[in-house]
Amino acid sequence: MAARRRPGGRTSRIRMQVLDAVRTELVESGYDALTVDAVAARAGVHRTTVYRRWRDVGGLLADVLDAASYDDWQPEDTGSLPGDLAALNHQIQTALTAQPPITTALIAASFRSDEAARALQRFWEDRYARCEIVVQRAARRGDIPAHTNARQLLIAATAPLYHQLILLRTPPDPRLPDHAARSAALAASAGAFSNPGGFPFAPSAGGANGTRLS
Structure with missing residues (x-):
């Protein structure tokens, strides 16, 4: 983009x-x-x-x-995959429970406006692209297979937050961000998101370093 x-x-x-x-x-x-x-x-x-x-x-x-x-946000580097994913999840939970609830209001509006829906998709693509570095770092450390699919791992780690707070509309569970992160990291280390025969770190179509998603 x-x-x-x-x-x-x-x-x-x-x-x-x-x-x-x-x-x-x-x-x-x-x-x-x-x-x-x-x-x-x-x-x-x-x-x-x-x-x-x-x-x-x-x-x-x-x-x-x-x-x-337009911001310069980047995911935290905690030194471990579970830590990086947990930090990301805590930020997501904070955004989804913030008052006033602008994040959830914009998500809801995207279901009513095609133009807003396309813009929200661009936002997700941008955030996934920035978060690929989390997977790259873990692969370089040898914590997960080199051909791990970054987007699949990131979705697995963060989806429980959206499911609980957006779909079920249940009160936030303070344990969920860490639990979801650990579960996804364990699955990744076991090869659940590996992409044998693909590029290392399973980059997106934007380039070998996975800097863009399209």
Whole structure:
């Protein structure tokens, strides 16, 4: 995915105001009440400016999600695969239980807007790409087979958090992030996610170092 150019100056300030307004309106009023006019009013921006740049609610939600990829986040390096996966899971659990619940609200909105759904997929692809380094480090240490499929391992480690908090909507279990991480790491060390005959570390289509997913 090509790097997106960040607007600067007044344009950047307006964008920040509008995206903050989208988040607030979505959490406070829900997707059905989210409108361009409501966002413009909360942001203190003329509605014509919002319509011209973002067109509709789908465009606004997509930009909120795309903006999340402008950070410099990287997964922690704890020195072990279970530790790295547990650190990732704790961050996921924090995001999914945060108040106001912007993360869960955006996930829910992606089921109502095709444009938001595509943007959310781009966000997941970006995060999976960044997290492949966790698998690469483990393979270099000899903790898991060299041909471990990074995405399969990452999904196995993190899926229990989404299942519990998004699908079942049950209270967060403080033990789950560590348990899910240990279970996935043990399965990986036993070769459950190995891809014999593939590239080492099972990189994505983006290159031999697995730096991109597509």
